[in-house]
Amino acid sequence: MIIANGEYDNPGLSALRSPAADAEALAEVLADRNISEFDVQVVRDETAHVIASRVEDLFADSAPDDVLLVHFSCHGLKSESGELFFAARNTRPERLASSAVPADFVQRCLRMSRSRSIVLLLDCCYGGAFSQGVAVRASGEAGVFDAFPGGGFGGRGRAVITASNSIEYAFEGDHLADDHARPSVFTSALVDGLRTGDADRDEDGWIALSELYDYLFDSVRERNPNQTPSRDIEMQGELYLARSRRRRIKPSPVPADLRAASEDPNMFTRLGAVTELQRRLMSENLSVAIGAHEVLTTMAQNDIQHIADAAGAAREEARVRTEPEVLRFGQVVRGSRPEARIRLAGPPIARACRFASSHSWLQVTEAADGAEVSLDLAEIGPFDGQVTVTGPTGEVEVRVEGEVIQEPETRPTPEPEPGPAPVPEPRPVHAPAPTPEPARRPTPPAETGPSRTKRDPFAVAAALFAFASAVYLVIIAFPLSSSVEDFFEDGGWTIIPLGALAIGAGIAMLTPKTRRMTGPGLVCGLALLSMIPFGPVALVIADGCLLVAAVCALVSVRRDRSFRLEMGKPQGALTVAALVSGICATLGLVIQAAGLFGYSSSRADEGAIYVMVAVVLLIGTVLGGFLRPVAFGVAFLGGVSGGGFAMVCALFYALPSTGVAYVGWVMALSMTITFTLVVAFAARKASAEN
Template sequence: MTGERRALIIANGEYDNPGLSSLRSPAADAEALAEVLADRGVSEFDVQVVRDETAHVIASRVEDLFADSAPDDVLLVHFSCHGLKSESGELFFAARNTRPERLASSAVPADFVQRCMRMSRSRSIVLLLDCCYGGAFSQGVAVRASGDVNVLDAFPGGGFGGRGRAVITASNSIEYAFEGDHLADEHARPSVFTSALVDGLRTGDADRDEDGWIALSELYDYLFDSVRERNPNQTPSRDIEMQGELYLARSRRRRIKPSPVPADLRAASEDPNMFTRLGAVTELQRRLTSENLPVAIGAHEVLTTMAQTDIQHIAEAAALARREARVRAEPGELRFGEVVRGTRPVARIRLEGPPIARACRFSSSHSWLRVTEVGDGAEISLDLAEIGAFDGRVTVTGPTGETTVRVEGQVVQEPAPAPEPEPVLVPPPPPEPARRAESVAPRATADPFTRVAGGFAIAAAIFLVVIAFTLGKDVEDFFEDGGWTTIPYFALVSGGAVAMFVPKTRRMIGPGSVCGLALLMAIPLGAPVYVLAGGCLFVAAVCALVAVRRDRGFRLGLGRPRDGFAVAALVLALVATTGLAIQAGELIDYSSSRADEGAVYLEVSVIFLIGAVLGALLRPEAFGIAFLGGVTGGGIVMVCVLVYALPSSSSVTGAGWGIALGAVLALAAVTAFAAFGKTAKA
């Protein structure tokens, strides 16, 4: 049964005691290492970070980790802090509250960590110590310890009995660990040791045998070479006692073994007949693009042999086939331009070609050039702190060759903020008469949707004239059949159309009145021409609303009744609706044949009530009054039209019609009074 993989990262860079200098790198160490260890595609550890804590907190976390472990668990502990020794030569790890003169009570003894490791049931324990235990201090170096002590003596491998414990340190007993090249750098960065550790795990470069796994021994070899390359004065040390290999991470550097080509294809590639060999080149080229990488690599090896040994004609064909599988990276050069110091710009390299050409790994020429493999490519990020030009290389290596991407640019200092100009005392302008927010000056030019709305409103008025002449062939028919009722409606629609073109009314009054008139035209009365008129007016209303929405001078919305006008409008609308409902009930009671007419009354009453409520609540108030004016004007005409639907029998009194007409006329008067008052205030 596979156990858990658990990691504890302890980073202490801030200290209460002034005798212990602050360290810049532990915070960055913890962040970078925790990220790569927790990556499910790399190490898959359950990571816990303890940062700048007191000694008793650190000791408690260490004991919990080792005490709560099972035999199959893999435990990893990383210390990044000051290393101190007592007068008797005992090693201690410094915590935030550590006092150098009271190490026993304020620091974490190395002996305590050793006992916890021995008592643990886990058979696989790795201890990484990014601390130093002796040496000197010189410019550009942050010393993390004082006095000479060998950390490996504090954690003897013989005491582990070969059960699977390992200790890897950042430096040996007489050296110090480097945090960076420049002590004065205010930007935190990982230490040399932890930086190499993170890079080796993240990129897979620590997988020396390219078997897809990073073993502990391989990791140490990589750390030794990387740290020595970056700083020849620092030498990592180890004491590893493991039965078998302990694999800490996965790697994408897995070496792919070529699959031999079929015997008949191998024979064809060596056949004396030139045309048979040309046919073999074609088949090998097809295998070269296979998703099966071992098959593709086997074909590539045969094509390489033919390109090097065959006659010119065959060699050229084989070389051309191989060219399709060459490593290609886009773009071939990354120019970052000017990069502000302290930022971390990111760019992407994309691999192209068949699968064999994209089975690549990436390496960078400098530690400030970070490469993270993602999909069929890599993300390139910069971690630069020095002012000036930078020039680096990212090498892309695959089974079929390699290519290089140049990375260049210039690090610049963040520009200082411009000084604020001194305030200039300007006398305040004379007060202007207060205006309400909705009284905004009209636009210099009309919105295109406003013109379209006015055009469709004019078309609706024309159709209403056609309706009037259709209803009466002569004057007597004109009045008897109700054709005269379209004349007031024609006047109202024409007024709304004209308001859409006048600068002072095209912003709110015109759209409001057109929308109010269109609301009652939504009631179908059957005549095709009437449907056309209603359709044109509906399109005009939609365009008017779009123009209002595009106008940034005000925002259309709903509000609560704030004055007597709104309350009166709501009451009168309710009375008119009640009257129409009464009339509808009389028609339905009179005869089942009049039920359809009664339904029209009910439909008119509901739409009229909705329109009146909207007109009373819409804001800006000018738009609401215009909307209510359109609803009221259309309501008067609609009630007059409906009177012709009354049967001649005395059983239908028309009392409801009278109530409705009276309420609508009163509402029209209230609306006109409100509009007059609004104009006077403006």
């Protein structure tokens, strides 16, 4: 029975925001058959005689094997003689004996009950004034355990747990400007411990009363050091109140012959053991699966490369995977409670997971093979959080992002002015009936995030500087060549690809579908090699324009609060191929530099330029392969590849070649292949992620 009193007729008793929320949250979790077997009754904002009648009925009608749990959330008051009373809606502080529920009455009901297991939870306080922002639930001072002495149970088990001790106050939740109700500190911790299973300290699948108190004590003290939950428990044996999904999986040892095979000197015997361990890893028996996982982990870390790779691939099949990897709620109207679902994939061992949210507004409820996610947001603006999914085989984070908007005002449709009804025109007898126009599919609303509603001035600035760089490159390519033959013989044509890429990057920064990921990635990739000063003054100015464009593009990305750059694993065969090509190109530059160093000491400065380009190219190649989101990373790799190709060609024309010049040309061809691959891959990823 949950008794919640927050509204009072007497103005001397302040209204409490928490009890209504306390009752709703606690009733929901106790009524969940996946958590407990309680039949829940809620008594909310009733008078003293109604509460007393319901309490007496509960204890009088109970059987010996029943487990009774009574939760009080209300003001705690004391009389002049020091007696404890629970405030009801009609309570008058000057007439407590006739208008409140005496603690002595509840004690007599406990003594008369046939139930051998009774738990009383008192979310009341017994002290005086309090600091700003927190409501007080009491006046005066009283010892709750004095009002419920242990001898009153006739030797039967009982427990009393209070939100605070006899000289402290019970806190309500944070004071909210919009007066939304929130559970109290004590009941909020109680609900969280039962719902999430965190109160199951020994992870045996059951929440015992002693474990619940320990969890409440730590949680309440962590949230409010001024409040100390207290207990008076007299139980023979352990009382279990709820189930928990936090059951620790104890690994089952693998059979002795399989263990021996995993350590056999013969490589093929160990490889066969990996196959059998992989089969056991897929088992419905989680203890068997986790035992196999531990052996595979040891082999992946300690065995030779071939066996370690096979063991690692087997473990990869059992890693924790979620669908989707990111929850994008888009625009959410303030006050609504949108919901989504996280599904777990893989074998049973990969689905035995727990869920934890990063923020209080992000509520996660475990369900079959996943979790239900709901939002409780009050502030307008972008939001970003994480749901941490933890299992025996690993941990992943699911990002939750979107934007809270104010509900648009709906303008009433003007009523038509009264007048004579229109007379329908007569239709010819033989004329066919008009064919109804097929229904049109509604056009989905356009995104209104920072990248959709208006053009970012930093994105425009990045595009303009990229165009300016292309202009300076044209100045280098054409005016310095007196004829077409000179244009090709002097290497002026090598500047054209870089200028074309700069123009393409500028256009990508202005196009709505590409200015969020592909455009900034391409600009930053092109600008990376521009950090190396090389060539005439016009080329240095062009490189400077590209650098400024990259800075503006990064600022534009930073201003998009739903966009996050991070490092991850390379995805897709095309990205891996691009990485390999870029590394081969780097080796070609290093070989060319080595040839210059060996040819003559006077060529050392030229060789140093090749080394600098090689280092920057290698850094850009690795960054492009690992940057996330994928569309940004691949576009970055495309910019590095195109810029690298132009840089290499310019080096071969500007600096004398050595006997290994063909290596450089092979490298340039490799860069061309890289550029073709990544541009195709970037276009596909950009259309999916933008």
